[in-house]
Amino acid sequence: MADYRKLWSKLGVDLEKHDQLCAVLPKLYEGTYLTQEDRPAGMNYFNSVLAEIHGSRIEELDEHKKNGGKVVGTFCVFVPDEVILAVKAIGVGLCAGSQFWVEDGEKVLPRNICPLIKAFMGAKVGGTCPYFQSCDMIIGETTCDGKKKAWEVLKNYVPVHVMELPQMKRDKDYDQWIDEIKDFIGKMEELTGNKVTVDSLRKSIKITNLKRRALKRLYDLRKHKPSPISGLDVLLVSQIAFFDDPERFTEKLNELCDELDERVKNEIKDEGKKRIMITGTPMALPNWKLHSIIESLNAQIVVEETCTGTRYFENEVDENGDTLEDLIGNIADRYMKINCACFTPNTGRIDDIIKYAGEYNVDGVIDANLSFCHTYAVEHRAVEKALKEQNIPVMQIETDYSTEDSGQIKTRVEAFLEMI
Numbered sequence: 001m002a003d004y005r006k007l008w009s010k011l012g013v014d015l016e017k018h019d020q021l022c023a024v025l026p027k028l029y030e031g032t033y034l035t036q037e038d039r040p041a042g043m044n045y046f047n048s049v050l051a052e053i054h055g056s057r058i059e060e061l062d063e064h065k066k067n068g069g070k071v072v073g074t075f076c077v078f079v080p081d082e083v084i085l086a087v088k089a090i091g092v093g094l095c096a097g098s099q100f101w102v103e104d105g106e107k108v109l110p111r112n113i114c115p116l117i118k119a120f121m122g123a124k125v126g127g128t129c130p131y132f133q134s135c136d137m138i139i140g141e142t143t144c145d146g147k148k149k150a151w152e153v154l155k156n157y158v159p160v161h162v163m164e165l166p167q168m169k170r171d172k173d174y175d176q177w178i179d180e181i182k183d184f185i186g187k188m189e190e191l192t193g194n195k196v197t198v199d200s201l202r203k204s205i206k207i208t209n210l211k212r213r214a215l216k217r218l219y220d221l222r223k224h225k226p227s228p229i230s231g232l233d234v235l236l237v238s239q240i241a242f243f244d245d246p247e248r249f250t251e252k253l254n255e256l257c258d259e260l261d262e263r264v265k266n267e268i269k270d271e272g273k274k275r276i277m278i279t280g281t282p283m284a285l286p287n288w289k290l291h292s293i294i295e296s297l298n299a300q301i302v303v304e305e306t307c308t309g310t311r312y313f314e315n316e317v318d319e320n321g322d323t324l325e326d327l328i329g330n331i332a333d334r335y336m337k338i339n340c341a342c343f344t345p346n347t348g349r350i351d352d353i354i355k356y357a358g359e360y361n362v363d364g365v366i367d368a369n370l371s372f373c374h375t376y377a378v379e380h381r382a383v384e385k386a387l388k389e390q391n392i393p394v395m396q397i398e399t400d401y402s403t404e405d406s407g408q409i410k411t412r413v414e415a416f417l418e419m420i
């Protein structure tokens with residue numbers, strides 16, 4: 001890797017602590033990813049993005065900032081990427097998937113909240129994430145109580161704009177969400193000095209739709225038996241989707257899908273692995289814990305009903321409309337179709353899970369929740385009931401980012417796979 005220390009130092013990264021992170025990540029990656037057999041050649045691009053994760057992309061952000069551009073950080077799939085693109089800013093979905101950051105997070109937050117929240121806070125407090133350090137503004141949302149209150153603390157370190165996400169899906173909630181998107185547009189215009197126009201918004205809707213379409217294409221390929229790509233590799237692609245340049249990402253992903261098309265045509269040997277769906281909370285980079293445990297056994301993950309899975313790309317924004325009002329309405333409609341457990345009721349998520357179980361021909365479902373995420377934990381019983389009614393085996397795993405429970409999880413998953 002080129003020497004990026006000067007750049008990191010300029011961004012205010014704590015170099016010594018960051019060195020510790022850099023010492024852990026490549027080993028974790030090699031052990032998890034490079035030991036897989038018969039990986040598609042198209043994964044080379046995504047490997048290189050990861051190898052350069054704190055390097056070349058950070059350099060691109062720096063270049064953008066030198067030219068007067070802004071960088072905006074997000075943590076939830078409800079924040080519309082289209083608006084960020086339309087003001088010529090770069091959006092980065094910030095990773096919060098490592099135990100490394102939890103300790104610093106616990107210095108300013110209670111211990112008994114979700115590890116994702118502690119990790120993002122720790123990354124900022126400890127100054128160990130060059131993406132976070134590059135952000136001119138963070139866009140928060142009122143999705144869960146932990147995040148809602150964490151923004152108040154985060155504001156001490158970086159400017160934060162919070163979008164109020166409705167928690168129901170009535171007509172008046174749609175209207176409120178449209179208003180929030182308008183406020184967000186105003187905030188982004190103020191930050192960047194660029195106006196959102198019908199043309200710029202339509203263009204950014206198209207770019208984002210193409211990215212979603214490519215991800216959907218990748219997921220559709222996994223419907224083949226056996227899937228031509230591991231769940232681990234798809235998880236990595238989905239995680240990279242959150243911070244890579246969207247047009248380059250789409251191009252590279254479509255190249256990977258072309259290769260997978262060929263694999264499917266040439267018929268891959270079916271080793272009879274159990275086809276598993278993961279449902280639940282997001283798995284931010286570099287959280288590969290459950291995927292690597294599950295796929296080390298006789299199983300292949302073929303779909304993730306998560307925010308680092310289907311919830312990120314399902315449903316496109318309608319590109320038709322003559323006015324800003326029309327396009328903003330289209331954006332609001334698409335985002336309100338996301339079935340996050342922060343909504344009440346959230347029966348749409350159960351319908352999605354049952355639909356995917358059929359479409360992806362799954363043998364079993366693993367409902368995976370981050371510890372202390374109450375909304376998803378409460379929904380587990382409804383998920384379990386609906387799946388049992390369809391005779392689809394299901395198990396729940398509640399875990400955090402530490403590896404302490406990995407052995408125990410492996411034993412439980414092994415027993416589950418034997419049972420199905």
Ligand code: SF4
Nearest residue numbers: 075076077143307340
């Ligand atoms: S689970 Fe809900 S709150 Fe979390 S990223 Fe997804 S949509 Fe946002």
Ligand code: SF4
Nearest residue numbers: 114116144281370373
């Ligand atoms: S996983 Fe749950 S608790 Fe954690 S940030 Fe997302 S919604 Fe909140």
